[in-house]
Amino acid sequence: MTTLGQPLSIETTPIDGLLVVRLQLHGDARGWFKEHWQREKMVALGLPDFGPVQQNVSFNAPVGVTRGLHAEPWDKYVSVANGRAFGAWVDLREGDGFGTTFHLELAPDVAVFVPRGVANGFQTLEENVNYMYLVNDHWSPEARYALVNVADPTADVPWPIPLAEAVVSDKDLGHPMLDAVTPVRARET
Amino acid sequence: MTTLGQPLSIETTPIDGLLVVRLQLHGDARGWFKEHWQREKMVALGLPDFGPVQQNVSFNAPVGVTRGLHAEPWDKYVSVANGRAFGAWVDLREGDGFGTTFHLELAPDVAVFVPRGVANGFQTLEENVNYMYLVNDHWSPEARYALVNVADPTADVPWPIPLAEAVVSDKDLGHPMLDAVTPVRARET
Numbered sequence: 344m345t346t347l348g349q350p351l352s353i354e355t356t357p358i359d360g361l362l363v364v365r366l367q368l369h370g371d372a373r374g375w376f377k378e379h380w381q382r383e384k385m386v387a388l389g390l391p392d393f394g395p396v397q398q399n400v401s402f403n404a405p406v407g408v409t410r411g412l413h414a415e416p417w418d419k420y421v422s423v424a425n426g427r428a429f430g431a432w433v434d435l436r437e438g439d440g441f442g443t444t445f446h447l448e449l450a451p452d453v454a455v456f457v458p459r460g461v462a463n464g465f466q467t468l469e470e471n472v473n474y475m476y477l478v479n480d481h482w483s484p485e486a487r488y489a490l491v492n493v494a495d496p497t498a499d500v501p502w503p504i505p506l507a508e509a510v511v512s513d514k515d516l517g518h519p520m521l522d523a524v525t526p527v528r529a530r531e532t
Numbered sequence: 533m534t535t536l537g538q539p540l541s542i543e544t545t546p547i548d549g550l551l552v553v554r555l556q557l558h559g560d561a562r563g564w565f566k567e568h569w570q571r572e573k574m575v576a577l578g579l580p581d582f583g584p585v586q587q588n589v590s591f592n593a594p595v596g597v598t599r600g601l602h603a604e605p606w607d608k609y610v611s612v613a614n615g616r617a618f619g620a621w622v623d624l625r626e627g628d629g630f631g632t633t634f635h636l637e638l639a640p641d642v643a644v645f646v647p648r649g650v651a652n653g654f655q656t657l658e659e660n661v662n663y664m665y666l667v668n669d670h671w672s673p674e675a676r677y678a679l680v681n682v683a684d685p686t687a688d689v690p691w692p693i694p695l696a697e698a699v700v701s702d703k704d705l706g707h708p709m710l711d712a713v714t715p716v717r718a719r720e721t
């Protein structure tokens with residue numbers, strides 16, 4: 344469900360640094376307008392000043408497209424441009440939080456900030472969902488990711504559409520289970 | 533029409549600095565994936581390194597929503613997240629180019645870089661179109677814009693849907709015609 348008029352706010356989650364951003368939609372006869380990302384206001388509310396350099400969009404035609412779970416070596420600010428999707432996250436950083444999971448339903452009035460080292464995934468709940476995100480480093484085909492399988496039994500993500508009916512890439516079917524994942528180390532800077 | 537696989541390219545237009553970006557869509561069984569904005573590759577192809585600080589989305593429910601024509605005091609990188617819209621631009625910068633217009637159909641495989649001082653507008657050609665853009669300064673309710681009326685007879689934008697049937701905000705109905713617009717001066721830096 345999409346809410347018109349809620350004020351912008353940011354919430355913490357059980358995963359350290361994973362933030363839920365509730366977006367304000369200004370409705371009128373045309374539809375609505377939103378500031379999807381607004382550096383100044385969001386940094387004031389606690390969003391890291393993450394400095395995006397790339398915006399990606401995936402178009403997901405069937406219901407049940409399931410992409411993930413990918414912990415790229417950069418931060419992400421994710422949401423849907425239209426439609427509904429189930430979002431899921433698994434902390435792959437070394438330390439006490441390793442394996443912590445979180446999920447919520449993504450809609451145009453909610454975005455999630457995903458810090459590097461946390462694996463990101465989603466499943467579409469409608470046809471023709473456009474999923475979009477900002478990242479603060481450039482992807483390249485050689486980029487090394489930490490990855491965990493969407494079917495991992497420990498993370499046990501409650502995907503609304505059973506994975507047997509989901510549309511998953513061959514690449515994503517091949518990711519390791521959590522017990523075989525090497526925890527992501529804090530970045531040496 | 534949305535094209536899968538075309539390589540990323542950037543084209544100039546009759547409006548100085550207004551650039552058309554053809555985006556590469558990678559198609560597969562799930563749908564497609566695109567780098568909507570990629571600083572490094574696009575700057576190498578001639579896009580200004582414009583440094584966005586805000587991303588906006590408008591949802592346009594009816595066919596024929598027409599928004600514009602607004603020349604805010606910042607650059608914009610505009611497109612649709614889904615659906616089709618007719619985009620139109622009018623140069624409001626002082627000089628020989630004042631009043632030059634350009635238009636094209638926006639779709640998920642095309643984006644347009646709009647330099648400050650060029651008025652931006654669009655009209656939706658389908659229901660439920662999400663229009664999105666990046667900007668390199670923060671909007672505020674006090675921001676002063678240069679504006680020109682969507683019905684201006686000199687710019688004579690060939691809106692596909694007659695303005696009599698379009699959905700236009702009261703604010704946009706009140707903008708001046710081109711002959712009453714004060715040209716935007718080059719920024720004093």
Ligand SMILES: Cc1cn([C@H]2C[C@H](O)[C@@H](COP(=O)(O)OP(=O)(O)O[C@H]3OC[C@@H](O)[C@H](O)[C@H]3O)O2)c(=O)[nH]c1=O
Pocket residue numbers: 399401410411413415463464482483512514515558565566567
């Ligand atoms: C991530 C990425 C991919 N691509 C290309 C490579 C493939 O041809 C195509 C799809 O790439 P996949 O690796 O299959 O991406 P996908 O499974 O959609 O995963 C993406 O969406 C979910 C996100 O969690 C994840 O970060 C991101 O990798 O797009 C790019 O050109 N640029 C990119 O930034």
Ligand SMILES: Cc1cn([C@H]2C[C@H](O)[C@@H](COP(=O)(O)OP(=O)(O)O[C@H]3OC[C@@H](O)[C@H](O)[C@H]3O)O2)c(=O)[nH]c1=O
Pocket residue numbers: 369376377378588590599600601602604652653671672701703704
């Ligand atoms: C531009 C903008 C608007 N708003 C609010 C003000 C209103 O409550 C609501 C809609 O604003 P309008 O001024 O009616 O915007 P709109 O007519 O949709 O114009 C926008 O889309 C077309 C774009 O060309 C233009 O830059 C932009 O102003 O959103 C914001 O909160 N932040 C913004 O950045």
